[in-house]
């Protein structure tokens with residue numbers, strides 16, 4: 001077939017492969033949610049369906065050794081991703097922010113990008129049955145205009161939205177401009193994840 005598929009969007013999926021660290025992180029995330037009154041207040045004011053430390057805590061790796069361990073373990077994954085994406089970098093990327101998300105059953109997080117960052121990602125700590133996948137959006141969507149929908153059997157690279165299903169331990173990485181969302185879930189338990197930005 002004389003067709004080349006151009007302008008690929010890299011998306012990285014790996015496994016943390018460290019159950020002991022995942023257990024520690026689950027414990028730490030729940031402890032933060034219990035202790036961080038400012039964060040809980042922010043979640044209430046902004047109708048966040050659960051708890052996030054995004055707006056209240058910016059020092060998790062200093063505060064808790066489990067997050068420092070996680071940051072150490074993420075570094076080689078981020079390096080592998082930037083190499084696979086052929087990024088020509090003049091210095092090592094730096095972990096700029098890292099935060100906890102505890103999403104209640106039925107909770108969702110609408111479509112967004114992560115401004116002022118280069119690589120973003122999430123590590124999944126607890127993923128109950130029925131938890132939603134991450135929905136990724138073709139960044140060219142606003143340009144598609146009269147472009148027709150794709151057939152139901154279209155491969156991933158031809159679709160405007162692709163779903164990535166995490167499990168506990170999954171590490172997802174993407175370039176920070178890639179719009180993504182967490183659709184509302186049918187899960188009966190909390191989904192715990194840790195998101196981060198590198199710049």
Ligand SMILES: [Fe+2]
Nearest residue numbers: 112114180195
């Ligand atoms: Fe996000």
